[in-house]
Amino acid sequence: ALHILIVPVLLxxxxxxxxxxxxxxxxxxxxxxxxxxxxxxxxxxxxxGFQDTHLGPIGRKRETFSP
Structure with a gap:
């Protein structure tokens, strides 16, 4: 909520x-x-999840382990 421009622009x-x-x-x-x-x-x-943003995924892709 703190990364929306409405509040700082009003401030x-x-x-x-x-x-x-x-x-x-x-x-x-x-x-x-x-x-x-x-x-x-x-x-x-x-x-x-934390890696999912409105701009798209961030960080490296994790490799999945499939035995």
Whole structure:
């Protein structure tokens, strides 16, 4: 839930309107964090597993052992 842009954008807007440099800085850092995660392929996690994201699977494929 913390990697959705709605909350940091609202925080940026509120920080700007209130003249709060700290609020704006936190919002910009948060937005940059989300952007970097998405640029590296780490998207929103799905309920099927940590390796499954809305951008596709991440990590190496595990080899299955079949005796």
């Amino acid at each position: 940026l807007l509120a920080g700007h309107l209130a003249g709060s440099a700290v609020g704006s800085a936190i919002a910009l850092i948060w937005i940059a964090h989300i952007a970097i995660d998405r640029a590296l392929g780490y998207g929103l996690k799905l309920s099927t």
